Amino acid sequence: MSLLQRESPDNVDDAALGESFTKGTSHLVWASIVATVVVTIAIAIYVIAGQKPPAVTGEIVAVWAHPQHTETSGLDANGAPMVKESFDQVLVFAEARLHNQSKIPLYLLNVLTNATLDDGIHTSYAASQSDYDRVFLAYPGMPVPHGPALPINLALDPGQSVDGTFVSSFRLTKQEWDARKKLTFSFSFRYQPSLVLTPQNTVIEQ
Numbered sequence: 001m002s003l004l005q006r007e008s009p010d011n012v013d014d015a016a017l018g019e020s021f022t023k024g025t026s027h028l029v030w031a032s033i034v035a036t037v038v039v040t041i042a043i044a045i046y047v048i049a050g051q052k053p054p055a056v057t058g059e060i061v062a063v064w065a066h067p068q069h070t071e072t073s074g075l076d077a078n079g080a081p082m083v084k085e086s087f088d089q090v091l092v093f094a095e096a097r098l099h100n101q102s103k104i105p106l107y108l109l110n111v112l113t114n115a116t117l118d119d120g121i122h123t124s125y126a127a128s129q130s131d132y133d134r135v136f137l138a139y140p141g142m143p144v145p146h147g148p149a150l151p152i153n154l155a156l157d158p159g160q161s162v163d164g165t166f167v168s169s170f171r172l173t174k175q176e177w178d179a180r181k182k183l184t185f186s187f188s189f190r191y192q193p194s195l196v197l198t199p200q201n202t203v204i205e206q
Contacts, residue, residue, distance in 0.1 A: 063094045096150055100159060114182075143206040147165040
């Protein structure tokens with residue numbers, strides 16, 4: 001073979017060069033994929049490690065609904081005559097259990113009962129502890145258990161649990177109440193996200 005026929009670097013087959021370039025590109029692709037996976041896992045570990053459990057947990061033990069037609073007496077607080085008023089309402093009683101799993105005291109500010117109807121969400125504040133007890137005095141035949149009231153200005157110490165019942169009122173007919181799509185309860189604590197609970201048991205209609 002002549003020296004002129006020897007293969008020099010300038011005469012390397014283009015196909016061989018292409019194959020070499022392809023192999024190099026393949027390695028880069030795999031390296032990029034591995035790097036992406038590693039970064040994603042690192043971010044997930046960081047987020048999970050940074051998440052804290054909620055300060056307060058709870059559950060709705062039972063819910064009772066009592067529709068009733070109400071008519072005012074026609075007298076004001078001083079005994080003076082006033083126009084009588086009649087309306088339909090639904091009294092919603094709920095027994096709740098709350099637990100402070102944080103290391104600091106928690107202060108309950110208010111409780112909301114939220115009923116979702118066709119026209120949107122209807123919200124009612126829970127009555128105070130004294131008004132809750134007054135309902136049973138005003139309606140002696142109320143077919144709902146008169147359990148201990150849940151204090152609306154409750155202070156929960158670390159690790160403490162409390163169980164109590166509260167009542168909310170909606171100006172709705174029984175038909176409107178029965179057509180509800182959803183029922184939830186919101187518990188607002190100072191400097192904490194609201195705790196929203198959904199009853200897991202069927203509402204007891206009384």
